[in-house]
Amino acid sequence: MKKRHLMGAAAALLATATMLAACAPGGSSSGSTNAPSGASTDVSGEDVTLKMLDFWQGEEGKWMDSVVAGFEKEHPNIKIERTTQDWGQVMNTLNLRLADPNGPDLALVNNGWQSMGTLAKGNRILNLDAYASAYGWKDEIPTTILRQEQFTADGKQMGNGSLYAVPAARSSLIGLYYNKAILDKLGLQPPKTLDEFEKACAAIKVAGQVPISYGSQDKGSSTVILFALQDLYGSAKDIGDFVYSSGSVPITSTGITQAAAAVKKWNDTGWLTPNHAGVPFADAMNNFLGGKGAFQFNYTGSLGFSAAQKQTFGYVQLPQASGDQVVGTGSTVGNLAISTKSKHPDAAAAFLDYMASKATAQASVDHGYLPLLHNDVQEPSGNPELATEIAAQKKLDEGNGFVPYFDWSTPTMLDTLGGQTQLLLAGKVTPDQLAAAGQKDYDAFQTQRAKG
Structure with a gap:
């Protein structure tokens, strides 16, 4: 089978919180393969009700309801009973x-050590290798995305081993x-390079406006600008390997x-929102949508554009500072796993x-979201903002430039x-000290991993 492509045909996505750290409590088991002895794709026959826990609400909930309806139409003997709560509640109790x-x-699990890795090691979620073989998932899902769903059974290695979510x-x-x-x-054009972006910021500042809408009051979301810039300087291989x-x-x-040096320079030059240390990121997003700032680094899908705003806002994946390679942080918006306690794993795998x-993917497009894995969905019309996100994802897909979220590297x-x-940004540490703190965190976690 051909691998499903990452490139899609629409825009907008999950709230910023979804991309932040996971926080599931630790498991108690030393880990096991916990793969089913048999896996069947034939789920016709007896009536089955599957309970599903997810955090998709509001407009996203409507998307998920349409997906469930489509599945139930194909499999009339299987019903999906959804329980939805906010992201924090799901992650903290999972x-x-x-x-x-x-x-x-069925449950949504977050990527990384603290959620998916802990659940795999604790024998809470099913090893899906048998189903991956039955359905051909490892042949169809691109490696850059597949790695995000893989752990060794002992929970010590992320990015290879067995599949624990789809x-x-x-x-x-x-x-x-x-x-x-x-x-x-x-009189400015949307930037196509980092140099063009910085020249635009300088001109916007001279004109008395805010170049980059930003809020750094929230510790987690303050990193989005840092990770976006990291993708312009680090190679996809080195970021992924780290x-x-x-x-x-x-x-x-x-x-x-x-x-970090670039972010500090922009801050010192006055390109970020004044007094951003007291601005929650949600307020920074509202400010940006309200015209207080020409640019904003953000997660796709977080801004919630109105119909009118979709005509005047756009998105770009800047190429790296040196050369024309496009590297960008990207992932699925959600990973579904099967509980090891489920009495109907075949139906859940379906x-x-x-x-x-x-x-x-088509349902994602139809609800205004950026799809994954398929490039042959029908595009909606009349949404220029959407088209810019499509173009950005195409560039990443064509150059295999996707990298995982950097904070997945350790639980902290x-x-x-x-x-x-x-x-x-407060002038209390240097870029070198920031990097050293990250390395210290990483080294401490590697030591802990080695101990088991």
């Missing part, structure tokens, strides 16, 4: 709920948004120091397969680098 024999059959056919990127109305008034603990790549080889299908990296970014 370990205990999956340990309950009457708990969910991606939904929706994606999330980190990149640069712009307000075309502001740029047009100043996050997945493959080899001995130091943090200084991932572009983080250069990114739903996982549907979540990664073209039908789900987001908190560490978030705090360091706040200190950097």
